[in-house]
Structures are given as C-alpha cells and as structure tokens.
Amino acid sequence: QVQLVQSGAEVRKPGASVKVSCKASGYTFTSYYIHWVRQAPGQGLEWMGIINLSGGSTSYAQKFQGRVTMTRDTSTSTVYMELSSLTSEDTAVYYCARAPFRLGHFDYWGQGTLVTVSS
Amino acid sequence: EIVLTQSPGTLSLSPGERATLSCRASQSVSSSYLAWYQQKPGQAPRLLIYGASSRATGIPDRFSGSGSGTDFTLTISRLEPEDFAVYYCQQYGSSPSTFGQGTKLEIK
Numbered sequence: 001q002v003q004l005v006q007s008g009a010e011v012r013k014p015g016a017s018v019k020v021s022c023k024a025s026g027y028t029f030t031s032y033y034i035h036w037v038r039q040a041p042g043q044g045l046e047w048m049g050i051i052n053l054s055g056g057s058t059s060y061a062q063k064f065q066g067r068v069t070m071t072r073d074t075s076t077s078t079v080y081m082e083l084s085s086l087t088s089e090d091t092a093v094y095y096c097a098r099a100p101f102r103l104g105h106f107d108y109w110g111q112g113t114l115v116t117v118s119s
Numbered sequence: 120e121i122v123l124t125q126s127p128g129t130l131s132l133s134p135g136e137r138a139t140l141s142c143r144a145s146q147s148v149s150s151s152y153l154a155w156y157q158q159k160p161g162q163a164p165r166l167l168i169y170g171a172s173s174r175a176t177g178i179p180d181r182f183s184g185s186g187s188g189t190d191f192t193l194t195i196s197r198l199e200p201e202d203f204a205v206y207y208c209q210q211y212g213s214s215p216s217t218f219g220q221g222t223k224l225e226i227k
Contacts, residue, residue, distance in 0.1 A: 045156075
C-alpha cells in the first residue's frame with residue numbers, strides 16, 4: 001500500500017534551518033510528484049511547492065522563494081524539504097503529499113512533521 | 120493567485136442530516152481542478168473528491184461533489200458520526216495551488 005512516512009518533530013532556534021524527510025513506499029517513486037504543504041497551529045493549509053520525482057525539477061510558492069529547497073533521492077525513495085532563516089511564524093506541521101500529475105490532486109499524505117521555532 | 124472562500128465557516132448538524140458545503144473561487148478554476156479534503160484533529164488531510172466530482176478510492180458514496188467555474192459544492196447526503204471534521208477545498212489547476220480556509224462540521 002502507498003505510504004509516505006515523514007521524519008520526527010524538530011525544534012529550532014530563530015535563524016536556523018530545518019530539513020524534513022518524506023520516505024515513499026508502495027508505488028513507483030519516480031512516476032509521481034510530491035508537494036509540501038504546511039499548517040500553522042489552528043490554521044488552514046498552505047502550499048509551499050512541488051518536486052518532480054522523475055527529473056528533480058521544482059517550483060516553489062513565491063512566499064518561500066530563496067528560503068526553501070526541495071530535493072529527492074531516488075535510491076532511497078526519499079524526498080527532502082529544507083527551510084532556512086526560520087522565524088516563529090514557521091512553526092507549523094509540514095506535510096508531504098503525492099500527486100499523480102503536475103496539475104494533480106493530492107491523493108496520499110504523510111503523517112506530518114511538527115517544526116517548532118523558539119528561542 | 121486564486122482565492123477560495125468556503126462557507127459557512129462552521130456548520131452544526133445532527134447525524135442523519137444532509138450537509139452542503141460551498142467553495143467559491145475568485146476566478147474560474149481551469150478544467151474543474153478542484154478537490155475536497157477532510158481533516159480530523161491530529162491527522163493529515165484525506166482526499167475525498169477530485170476533478171470537482173470524482174470520488175477518491177474508498178470514499179463512501181454519501182460524499183458527492185459538484186460545480187464548475189467559480190462555484191463548487193460538497194454534499195454529504197446522510198451524516199455519520201465519523202463525518203464531523205474540518206473540510207477544505209483546493210484548486211490545483213493554476214500555480215500556486217490554493218486552499219480554502221475550511222468549514223468545520225460539528226455535531227449539533
């Protein structure tokens with residue numbers, strides 16, 4: 001069965017970076033896309049960007065341009081999202097989600113990774 | 120970017136009743152690239168509907184989606200206790216993909 005398993009919770013100080021992983025299984029890794037979506041406490045869902053697992057190309061929301069990097073390792077079927085220059089406003093649960101097409105719905109989601117930014 | 124506005128913000132209904140949730144877009148959503156997700160506390164969102172009206176795998180037929188252009192609706196025909204949650208609409212036809220602010224469906 002399709003599974004996206006994310007890394008555990010992280011605590012960072014303001015100004016630091018965090019790298020969250022998302023390990024995929026149960027399907028052909030490179031045939032899909034992975035999106036990253038975040039959710040601040042008590043808030044809605046915010047799209048951050050997309051990575052094409054076949055070629056590795058990325059597209060990021062303008063809000064995160066210059067601060068986010070999405071990469072993938074096809075040998076381990078793992079996707080990474082690194083966010084730098086963290087502030088308290090980056091405290092959120094970060095989700096990876098699979099899509100069958102570049103313009104595709106998100107059919108499977110990871111369990112989420114809580115990133116807390118606090119001094 | 121396309122702004123999605125969901126209404127109502129909170130919907131209070133009883134099990135067995137019919138729920139109608141609305142999602143309005145600030146501009147036309149191309150090719151009906153509109154999805155609905157259900158989220159329960161402490162859980163990731165779950166895909167219910169994609170392409171405005173196609174049910175995702177394993178989703179009961181009491182859930183249905185309709186609409187096109189700028190107006191979309193999620194209908195739950197007869198509410199079950201497990202349906203009380205927050206529902207989000209999402210457009211994925213143009214970048215950036217955007218989500219509505221959510222409708223909380225609570226037990227009356």
